Each structure stands twice: as structure tokens, then as C-alpha cells.
Amino acid sequence: MDNLTELYCHIDDFYQQLKPEFDAHLIAHGRQRLRACKISVPEMMTILILFHQLRYRQFKSFYSHHLLGMMTREFPNLPSYSRFIELIPRSIMPLCAYLQSMMGDCTGVSYIDSTKIAVCHNKRIYRHKVFGGLAQRGKSSMGWFYGFKLHAIINHKGELISVKMTAGNTDDRAPVKDMAAPLFGKLFGDRGYISKALNAWLTKNSNTTLITKHRRNMKPQVIEPMDEALLNHRSLVETVFGALKNLCQIEHSRHRSVTGFITNLLSGLIAYCWFPDKPTIKNMTL
Numbered sequence: 001m002d003n004l005t006e007l008y009c010h011i012d013d014f015y016q017q018l019k020p021e022f023d024a025h026l027i028a029h030g031r032q033r034l035r036a037c038k039i040s041v042p043e044m045m046t047i048l049i050l051f052h053q054l055r056y057r058q059f060k061s062f063y064s065h066h067l068l069g070m071m072t073r074e075f076p077n078l079p080s081y082s083r084f085i086e087l088i089p090r091s092i093m094p095l096c097a098y099l100q101s102m103m104g105d106c107t108g109v110s111y112i113d114s115t116k117i118a119v120c121h122n123k124r125i126y127r128h129k130v131f132g133g134l135a136q137r138g139k140s141s142m143g144w145f146y147g148f149k150l151h152a153i154i155n156h157k158g159e160l161i162s163v164k165m166t167a168g169n170t171d172d173r174a175p176v177k178d179m180a181a182p183l184f185g186k187l188f189g190d191r192g193y194i195s196k197a198l199n200a201w202l203t204k205n206s207n208t209t210l211i212t213k214h215r216r217n218m219k220p221q222v223i224e225p226m227d228e229a230l231l232n233h234r235s236l237v238e239t240v241f242g243a244l245k246n247l248c249q250i251e252h253s254r255h256r257s258v259t260g261f262i263t264n265l266l267s268g269l270i271a272y273c274w275f276p277d278k279p280t281i282k283n284m285t286l
Contacts, residue, residue: 119253
């Protein structure tokens with residue numbers, strides 16, 4: 001309960017600062033302010049994040065049995081499940097802004113990688129309609145998939161620094177420039193990020209050096225022992241992806257709408273940011 005109170009208070013304080021700018025944005029784009037309802041946007045955001053923290057598999061069972069059954073005292077104004085689903089789009093922009101505020105800081109040692117976010121089994125691609133025109137076929141180290149790619153940059157403490165979602169057939173190097181704003185120091189990646197042009201751009205625009213292992217047909221290059229040791233810890237980002245998928249449930253094939261997919265992803269990423277014990281490189285001093 002202490003964690004729930006801390007989570008809600010933190011979200012509510014953030015939303016109260018965001019709300020004037022959020023309302024002004026809606027008016028500027030010709031939209032009306034959100035009509036008042038019994039449940040507030042911070043409460044909805046808290047529920048969506050709590051779903052991932054408690055590691056339920058299905059949101060409907062979490063809402064019907066856990067919230068309506070055991071947490072009516074903490075959330076006295078809960079609407080019905082169908083009404084809550086209708087209200088979820090109100091929380092998308094606040095969730096995006098809140099996720100950005102929860103990002104970690106660059107420490108000078110960063111790791112980059114991408115992971116697949118499959119939205120259906122390969123045998124059901126031709127019958128899948130929810131993400132028609134958005135999801136694409138892509139290939140990862142585990143084979144072909146249909147869906148999206150989550151690109152992430154983390155620091156050596158396992159904290160998310162920057163994330164970006166693209167179609168499944170996007171080259172891993174394509175979104176790096178958009179994600180590199182908070183970076184400095186050294187960025188470690190796999191062979192999929194090898195690019196002289198990208199390395200030169202990072203060095204010039206963000207004072208960042210991209211370090212990867214080399215392909216067999218490339219000329220051998222000398223890597224400093226410290227850089228080689230840090231490069232060997234590149235599996236840290238894979239551990240983060242494992243936590244996001246297995247603990248925060250950011251990937252599943254039960255989405256019924258694009259809105260549900262977006263809110264599930266955002267709230268899962270935020271739930272990970274709240275983890276007290278993230279995977280990290282032990283005994284490292286910068």
C-alpha cells in the first residue's frame with residue numbers, strides 16, 4: 001500500500017504540472033478539454049502501471065477481480081470495465097510525458113539494441129487486422145516475425161535513456177540519430193549498428209563514440225581493454241528486454257486496438273522504470 005500511495009502521489013504531482021500545458025495543447029488543435037468524470041487521469045495512469053507491477057496476464061481479470069473485488073477502498077470511483085476502456089485514450093499523452101520524465105541520465109557508458117514486438121503468430125499474419133498498415137514483417141536473431149521493433153538505449157545501471165518504436169522491417173541504425181540527443185561518451189552496440197557515417201555523425205553532433213564488434217570480413221581494429229570489457233557486457237540490454245517482456249508484459253498477441261497496444265507499451269515501460277533493482281554492471285566506477 002505504501003508503494004501504491006507513492007506511485008499515485010508521484011503521478012498526480014506530475015499531472016498537475018502538466019495539465020495546463022495539456023489543456024492548452026488540446027485547445028490549440030481545435031479540441032475541447034476533457035470532460036470531467038468520476039475517475040481522474042492520474043488514477044487511470046496509476047491503474048495501468050499497477051497492472052504491470054502486479055504482473056497480471058490479462059487486464060480484464062485484473063480490473064474485474066483485483067480492482068473491483070479488492071481495491072474499491074483505494075479507488076472508490078471505479079467505473080465499469082467497458083467504461084474504463086473507453087476512457088483509456090485520455091491517458092496516452094500524459095503517459096508519454098510521464099515516461100519521458102522517468103528516463104535515466106546518460107552516464108557516459110550506454111548500450112543500444114532493438115527487440116521484436118510481435119503482435120501475432122506468423123501463421124495468423126494474413127488474418128490479422130488490428131495493425132493492418134502499421135505492423136510489418138521483420139527478422140531478428142530468433143527468426144521472422146510480424147509486428148514492431150522497440151529500440152532502446154540504456155546506461156550501465158540498466159536505466160532507460162531513450163526509446164523508440166518502429167515498424168518491424170526498420171533498419172536498426174535508422175532511429176539512432178533521433179534517439180541520440182541525451183548521449184555523450186561511448187555507445188556500445190552489436191554488429192547491426194556498424195556504419196562509418198553513423199559513427200561520424202554521433203561524434204560530430206553528440207560527442208559520442210559508437211563501439212561495436214567487427215565482422216570477419218573487416219580489417220581488424222584495436223580496441224582499448226576497457227572498451228572491450230564494456231563491450232562484453234552488452235548482454236545487459238538483453239537482460240533489460242527480458243524484464244520488459246517477461247515481467248512487464250509489453251509483448252503479447254491479444255491486442256484488440258492500437259490504443260490498447262500503445263497504453264500497454266507505455267505503462268509497461270514506466271513500470272520497469274519504477275523497478276527498485278534493475279539489472280546493472282556490478283563493481284563499475286566511471
